[in-house]
């Protein structure tokens with residue numbers, strides 16, 4: 001699934017562009033990586049190191065670590081990290 005799933009008719013902040021696995025994503029300033037990707041239909045943020053199964057946002061408040069992604073080699077929680085212009089985000093991370 002792709003496209004913008006945000007609710008229409010709401011005044012939003014400035015646009016921010018970043019990539020996820022090489023795909024260009026347009027978000028709004030102040031959004032987290034997790035919610036910007038959610039709005040574009042990207043649910044799988046990493047794969048389990050145990051069985052390879054898909055992992056996505058679970059708590060959306062920084063507790064579960066299911067949303068780990070990589071930015072410039074650093075592993076971060078997508079639900080706690082705001083989007084920035086030009087950032088390159090990759091799936092990844094443990095646990």
Ligand code: FES
Nearest residue numbers: 060062064065079
């Ligand atoms: S979704 Fe739980 S830490 Fe990000």
